[in-house]
Amino acid sequence: MTLERDVLQRLRNAANKVKRSSEDAPATSDHSTKYHEWRSQAEIQSIRDSLLTWYDREFSSGNQRSMPWRIHDTMETSTKSKDQRAYEVWISEVMLQQTQVERVRPYFMKWLQKWPTLLDLANATEEDVRTVWSGLGYYSRATRLLGGAKIVAAIFDGKLPEDTTTLEKQVPGIGRYTAGAVTSIAYGLPCAAVDGNVVRVLARLRAIGGDPKSTVVDKLFWSLASSLISASRPGAFNQALMDLGATICTPRNPGCGRCPVREHCLARTETDNWKSISSDNNSIEDIKTAISSETSNDCTLCPRVFSFESQTPDPSVYPPKQIKTERPVKNFTVIVVERLSEDGFRQVRLHQRKAEGLLAGMWEFGMVELDEGKSTISPKVQRKRKRGGGEVETNSTSAQKGRKKSQASEKLDEDIAIVAVKDVLGLSTISRSHLGAVARSASSALTIESRKHVGTVTHTFSHVVWQMEVEHWKVSGENGDGEHTNDAKWVNIDEIHYTAMGNGMKKAWNLVDAVSEKGNVLSKRKRAGKGANLDNPTGSDE
Ligand code: SF4
Ligand SMILES: [Zn+2]
Structure with missing residues (x-):
């Protein structure tokens, strides 16, 4: 039976049933697996x-579609060896998982500039690959590539194996699809x-x-x-x-x-x-x-x-x-803590996530995970923002008033930070997570100069949505022993875009930066009227 007749017959069988009563309808097979x-x-x-x-x-x-990793098999001449092609196909295929071609293109170029061969990659560090991958998402792909390169360098003399079974079994991060792509495109095997x-x-x-x-x-x-x-x-x-x-x-x-x-x-x-x-x-x-x-x-x-x-x-x-399926929503407060270094550079405090799990090993601002199911913004704060443009003073909250301490002289200790965040957000309990690290290392030396809610950022992962209220805290002083630890550091703000951070954190920073910039322009105008110095490196109107 030809294709057309086969399909037509299948549909006619179904259509004919409409004309018959259900009692005399034949048990006609609509189609079998063979179809x-x-x-x-x-x-x-x-x-x-x-x-x-x-x-x-x-x-x-x-x-x-033009792609830098593509070479037409019969119409282009390549000087690259098969092994080099295999390396490039591997990198491109891993980058293309869950990611659009247009987004991958610059990352692929940057990656090959940094690690032109598989052996170059095998000598990289996890921090290196996370940094180059930063912004591409699904960050475990970068560390798996590194792990795979190290194994191929150690066991296979730096050359990706030519059979799909060995690739799948021995090289971390290579599944059936990637193995098939590498062997067919680079080695010309019918996989x-x-x-x-x-x-x-x-x-x-x-x-x-x-x-x-x-x-x-x-x-x-x-x-x-x-x-x-x-x-x-x-x-x-x-x-x-x-x-x-x-x-x-x-x-x-x-x-x-x-x-x-x-x-x-x-x-x-x-x-x-x-x-x-x-x-x-x-x-x-x-x-x-x-x-x-x-x-x-x-x-x-x-x-x-x-x-x-x-x-x-x-x-x-x-x-x-x-x-x-609906993705669960997790609520956070992201606290971007900024200071001015002794040399006059704007710096922000970053923390490194755990080595496993979501965004493993990536850097982020202080984050406080809020209670599940509770609103991140209290009605009181919402009203205040509508009226007053979003400024939230630490010493204007009821908890702070009870302590009779002025905002400018507060030390950034854990309790105060948590009370402040809880009060602003109208919550009763809070998970301390990374905020504790900020507070412990900073308790003796840092002073909160100002605190501002700058907006909300939503970041969607494949399985969860992060709803993040972003606060910008300006502090002065030094951390003492905690200046740089294994999992926390201060970085100049122009390094943020070259740091291994997820897109959610970069969105939070862009928001803070945009609000600071706006405030800076207003401030300059004000001061210009009074003949003040316009080169204030803090970029702040506070
Ligand atoms: S393969 Fe796709 S594009 Fe081609 S005829 Fe079938 S449905 Fe249409
Ligand atoms: Zn079927």
Whole structure:
């Protein structure tokens, strides 16, 4: 049975059921698992040829996505050794995980400038790789690359192994996809590489309605990709399949009219036939009812025939959408503590996170995790901000008044800091986390000069959202013994962007910097009226 007839028959079976009573409806099998297999060797060859022809044409017409780690296998001459290519493909593939090409490009260039070869990387430190990676997210990728490079340098003479099993088993951070990409692109071996783009294309080509994350469906994708790959140009073929998913077979509104493999696509054929049947004798509602209540479907992969998300079925119903679970929200107060160094430089206090877990080993400002489920801003503070532009005086809070201490003379000890933060935020308890470190090291020498709430920053991770109230504290004095410890230091503000910090912290700093800058301009205007010195290095109007 040809592809068109096969799909058409499947839909007609369902449509016919609408006309019968439920008692006499035959137990017609809608489709079997075999429906998702390639039809023939000729079909496989045709898909390969069409994809590679399209890939070459896109390259010669300059449409192919330009990426510094890409070298066209037949149209470009490379002076690089296979081992060097393997290193570069490895770095690029790890950077591209969960990250857009445009964002990766400058990081890739910077990385290769710093560590041109795998052996150079093997001599780096964790702090080095975190710093260069800073801002790219998913920071454990950087330390895993370093760990992998050290092992490859020690065991494999600095050359990434040429077989996928050794790569996966022995090199930390290399999974099945990266192993397939490295071996096919750099070493020219016929190994499949199934990423999110490839899953989408294959799910549509074979109309696979099962959960792509399930083991059985995942296995099918790898099997389909392995039998499809071109033995003569495996790297180009894998990249063509990924490019098709990234540029034409996109998550929404796929460009089927421009697709080089559309004549082999079951999702497109189903959609066309659906439209033809629905405009025939049956209403879409009737067909929907008939198909979605189908009980004789013996395919072990698909839960149902078609996903009915709209009145106009579309190939993008494949693969089925993942149900997004709500991310929990964690509330923090970020305390950016700033001082003026003896040499007149603005400095901020940073702390290093633990070596494991989220943002392992990254630097951050003081952070206080707030009680779960409580508002981070008390109504009193909200009213105050609306009226007065956000200034929160330490000595204006009720707790501070009770202590009868003036703001300017307060020492930054742990209790006062916590009472202040609790009061500003209207909370009863607080986790002390990093704030304790600030206070302990600073208790004898630092004085709070001013304290200001500058705004809110939200940072989203894959599994959690951080809601951060940002405070800017200005202090004077020195930490004494605590000036620089293993996990805390003062840095000049122009070093912040070169420090291994997560994007959430950089957003918090940008906010503080913008507010300081604004205050500085106002302050300069005021002072200019009085003929004051305009070169105040603190940039402060306080
Ligand atoms: S025809 Fe459409 S749905 Fe099918 S592979 Fe091409 S772009 Fe994707
Ligand atoms: Zn199925």
